[in-house]
Amino acid sequence: MSRRFSSLHGGTLESVAVLLLSLAAVAGCDPCRQSCAFEGLCEEVDGSCVATSEEQCSASRWCKRYGRCTLDNKNHTCTVGSDADCRAAIECIDDGRCKFRRDPWSESCVAASKTDCEKSNNCLAKSRCRLEGNACVQ
Numbered sequence: 001m002s003r004r005f006s007s008l009h010g011g012t013l014e015s016v017a018v019l020l021l022s023l024a025a026v027a028g029c030d031p032c033r034q035s036c037a038f039e040g041l042c043e044e045v046d047g048s049c050v051a052t053s054e055e056q057c058s059a060s061r062w063c064k065r066y067g068r069c070t071l072d073n074k075n076h077t078c079t080v081g082s083d084a085d086c087r088a089a090i091e092c093i094d095d096g097r098c099k100f101r102r103d104p105w106s107e108s109c110v111a112a113s114k115t116d117c118e119k120s121n122n123c124l125a126k127s128r129c130r131l132e133g134n135a136c137v138q
Helices: 003-009 013-027 033-039 054-058 061-066 083-087 090-095 114-119 121-126
Strands: 043-045 048-050 070-072 077-079 099-102 107-110 130-132 135-137
Touching: 033 061, 054 070, 061 090, 083 090, 083 099, 090 121, 114 121, 114 130
Parallel strands: none
Antiparallel strands: 043 048, 070 077, 099 107, 130 135
16 A cells, blocks of 8 residues: 555555445446346345345346246345246256246256156257256256
8 A cells, every 4th residue: 555545544444445435336336236137136235235126036147047036035035936937947948947846945947847858958959858856868
């Protein structure tokens, strides 16, 4: 740190942080911009980015890719909430993961039928047409 900066601003790490946050605010930087686009976590609450509406979730890339289109009000995140979420997701189209599954740890889209596997892009492209467990395989 330069001597000039130290004498002008007290030279503390706190001063640097305040300065950087001020510059970010002036420049229009949004600390949640990236997490909003990818995960639907668009609102800053107590220093964390969280989801606060279904619209934020449904506009996210994770909704389109993984079916995480439903707001989880308890955890303030976007999650898979239904078969419809899964059927609209790229995972369904590409990998046959078209069925909603909730287990004790999470919610996800899984392959649940031979038909879903056979209709998937990866059946044609990678011969993953057979259902094994919750996945389409060769």
